[in-house]
Amino acid sequence: MHSELPKIEACFSPSEFHQYEKGFELIVVIDVLRATSAICAAIENGVKGIIPVDSVEDARAYLKKGYLAAAEREGQIVEGFPMGNSPISFLNPKLQGETIVLTTTNGTKAIKIAENKETVVIGSLNNLQSLTEWLIRQERNTLILASGWKDKFNLEDTICAGAIIDGVLESRKFASKEDSSVAAKFIYRSAKENIFSYLKASSHRRRLRKLNLNADVNFCLTPNNLTAIPILKDGILVPLQEVENTVET
Numbered sequence: 001m002h003s004e005l006p007k008i009e010a011c012f013s014p015s016e017f018h019q020y021e022k023g024f025e026l027i028v029v030i031d032v033l034r035a036t037s038a039i040c041a042a043i044e045n046g047v048k049g050i051i052p053v054d055s056v057e058d059a060r061a062y063l064k065k066g067y068l069a070a071a072e073r074e075g076q077i078v079e080g081f082p083m084g085n086s087p088i089s090f091l092n093p094k095l096q097g098e099t100i101v102l103t104t105t106n107g108t109k110a111i112k113i114a115e116n117k118e119t120v121v122i123g124s125l126n127n128l129q130s131l132t133e134w135l136i137r138q139e140r141n142t143l144i145l146a147s148g149w150k151d152k153f154n155l156e157d158t159i160c161a162g163a164i165i166d167g168v169l170e171s172r173k174f175a176s177k178e179d180s181s182v183a184a185k186f187i188y189r190s191a192k193e194n195i196f197s198y199l200k201a202s203s204h205r206r207r208l209r210k211l212n213l214n215a216d217v218n219f220c221l222t223p224n225n226l227t228a229i230p231i232l233k234d235g236i237l238v239p240l241q242e243v244e245n246t247v248e249t
């Protein structure tokens with residue numbers, strides 16, 4: 001009976017995407033620390049759009065053409081760029097109405113891998129509730145793509161994937177069959193009372209702590225402090241309402 005329900009599954013790394021993607025046209029890309037949290041913050045703040053690009057060279061080319069461009073590698077702002085990947089910096093009111101080009105170590109790479117799918121939306125712990133409610137309404141096969149770290153599994157994206165899966169499955173309108181999804185759900189359940197301390201030992205949190213980015217980490221690990229759902233439209237991440245309003249008219 002479950003086979004008739006739409007599926008919600010987790011893929012732990014961009015390197016495994018090809019093994020999971022068949023049959024999924026709705027992809028949720030997550031990179032909790034920090035790319036997708038930053039993108040959600042930007043769109044909630046009123047940034048007009050984010051153009052994700054793969055390489056620093058591509059971002060630099062946009063910069064030369066006069067675009068506002070942000071670039072992060074190894075957790076740091078790339079030399080020559082005015083911004084990196086800090087979600088707090090994307091909350092600056094001066095960015096409202098701007099279109100920003102963005103490249104990051106893992107997050108934008110994952111978005112680019114998924115970009116040919118029908119629907120690509122951006123998830124984080126920050127927009128967990130609004131995203132989960134929206135996914136339930138779609139009733140479509142949904143694949144959550146974790147950005148991981150350089151193609152490796154990471155804990156924070158897995159917890160977020162598990163939180164989305166747990167919430168969506170509660171609706172009883174979906175089913176999961178992959179072990180990755182079951183593992184994500186159980187890891188989330190064991191972490192949910194204190195995600196912050198659960199992640200204390202995680203590799204990326206250690207990396208960001210060394211860079212003095214604790215305020216960013218606090219922001220990224222706070223569930224439901226945002227409601228925006230960024231969606232990819234013609235290669236640009238825009239607010240979901242922009243696409244839904246176009247469909248309705």
Ligand code: 3SL
Nearest residue numbers: 033034035075104106107
């Ligand atoms: O990998 C990414 O896309 C980044 O979010 C990494 S960092 O948090 O800026 O270090």
